[in-house]
Amino acid sequence: MATRAFVQEFLRDGDSVVGVRVRDNMTGDTFEVRAKQVVVATGVWTDHLQDLIGDPETFAVRMSKGVHIVVEKSKFRSLMGLLLRTEKSVLFVIPWGRFWIIGTTDTPWDLSPAHPVATQADIDYILNRVNAVLAEPITREDVVGVYAGLRPLLAGDTDDTAKLSREHVVANPAPGVTVVAGGKWTTYRVMAQDAIDAAVAHLPASVRDSVPASVTKDISLLGADGYQAAVNRHAEYATRTGLSGYQITRLLGRYGTDIDLIVEMIEADRGLAATLPGTKDYREAEVVFAARHEMAIHLDDVLMRRTRLIFESRDRAIQAAERTADLMATELGWDAQRRAREVADYTARATAELAAELTTNDHEAEAAWNQVAEVSLGKDGFS
Ligand SMILES: Cc1cc2nc3c(=O)[nH]c(=O)nc-3n(C[C@H](O)[C@H](O)[C@H](O)COP(=O)(O)OP(=O)(O)OC[C@H]3O[C@@H](n4cnc5c(N)ncnc54)[C@H](O)[C@@H]3O)c2cc1C
Numbered sequence: 036m037a038t039r040a041f042v043q044e045f046l047r048d049g050d051s052v053v054g055v056r057v058r059d060n061m062t063g064d065t066f067e068v069r070a071k072q073v074v075v076a077t078g079v080w081t082d083h084l085q086d087l088i089g090d091p092e093t094f095a096v097r098m099s100k101g102v103h104i105v106v107e108k109s110k111f112r113s114l115m116g117l118l119l120r121t122e123k124s125v126l127f128v129i130p131w132g133r134f135w136i137i138g139t140t141d142t143p144w145d146l147s148p149a150h151p152v153a154t155q156a157d158i159d160y161i162l163n164r165v166n167a168v169l170a171e172p173i174t175r176e177d178v179v180g181v182y183a184g185l186r187p188l189l190a191g192d193t194d195d196t197a198k199l200s201r202e203h204v205v206a207n208p209a210p211g212v213t214v215v216a217g218g219k220w221t222t223y224r225v226m227a228q229d230a231i232d233a234a235v236a237h238l239p240a241s242v243r244d245s246v247p248a249s250v251t252k253d254i255s256l257l258g259a260d261g262y263q264a265a266v267n268r269h270a271e272y273a274t275r276t277g278l279s280g281y282q283i284t285r286l287l288g289r290y291g292t293d294i295d296l297i298v299e300m301i302e303a304d305r306g307l308a309a310t311l312p313g314t315k316d317y318r319e320a321e322v323v324f325a326a327r328h329e330m331a332i333h334l335d336d337v338l339m340r341r342t343r344l345i346f347e348s349r350d351r352a353i354q355a356a357e358r359t360a361d362l363m364a365t366e367l368g369w370d371a372q373r374r375a376r377e378v379a380d381y382t383a384r385a386t387a388e389l390a391a392e393l394t395t396n397d398h399e400a401e402a403a404w405n406q407v408a409e410v411s412l413g414k415d416g417f418s
Contacts, residue, residue, distance in 0.1 A: 052211035072234040075214040078187040079148040090208035094216045095190035102157040103138030105180035124197045141197040152391035152400045153183040180346035189217040205233045224251045258291020265292045276301045313354040326366040334377040351385035
């Protein structure tokens, strides 16, 4: 498995694709990967990959920006979430630990796919819609976190991204390559099954016949096998770690049966039960877990992706960066220079997001992001 690796080119034998040339974004090295079938599952980058294949026509994927805001539970006193109909789509108010997540927006995005950013206008739209039904309005000052993402939607006959299909399609645009495009998070298993079935169908008969049918629908999520038995050990976990019942429930929800690994880490080093600066929930052990078991190799992997700290703190987790870097440095063997660069890169990225949120449109937001971010983005938009 190669992460932070970028497909630059498809290798060919005549008309057939026989592999890819990949650049390792960490080292700049390039290497080849040969395969009987290459599966392209690149979301909003699908059009770019089609260009590399030399097939600009099979799919057109539109990018639709969606923004959510995060507010503390106390700002909306309810035991239930909300589902509201808006003029374009729907708006959800979803419980998320100590917070509510409120969103979303649905607007076309024509800028870089690498880092969609939220604007003041996006935040105002969400606040206006939700405040229309709340007795006590949520204010801009109540917003703890904001995040933006891009939906990869198959282009249709309308400019309104809210009306475009959320279905996925699979095609073989050239011999040796299968592309899956569109789709949703919740349909990832059927997307994977359809893509692999299509790839296998194009293998030589001798290989194809030895590939068993997909079993994805019978495979439990990571941490799900034995989950109820782990829940029954709730009190034992609390005793072994010294953590509160609330924290054990949170860790069970986040890690499932992998909570055993977290508990063992804390037993071996009680200091890992401490919270990270600026958070009431995230424990130092979770940083070590991310580096040791979840392939986190940069500070932003932990603060933005393995945990959701960036969205749950007003300073976008900048105050947690130093301590998180200490823990990762110990776990991954970073020297002082690497550690300092990770903190500087993360701080620049988080500051850029805060700057973008003060702008009123996507172009200004991206310009603000680019101006502040001193992160070493590659020319392809990958860090
Ligand atoms: C606001 C919002 C709300 C949503 N709500 C829902 C919902 O309620 N339910 C739901 O099911 N879905 C929802 N979605 C949609 C869902 O999040 C996406 O459909 C899904 O995350 C897309 O996953 P993907 O794997 O197709 O693409 P991605 O997660 O974007 O993965 C594509 C990958 O391809 C890699 N890549 C690109 N180019 C290259 C290259 N040249 N070489 C190597 N790698 C490359 C990228 O680095 C990336 O990791 C929502 C999306 C948004 C933005």
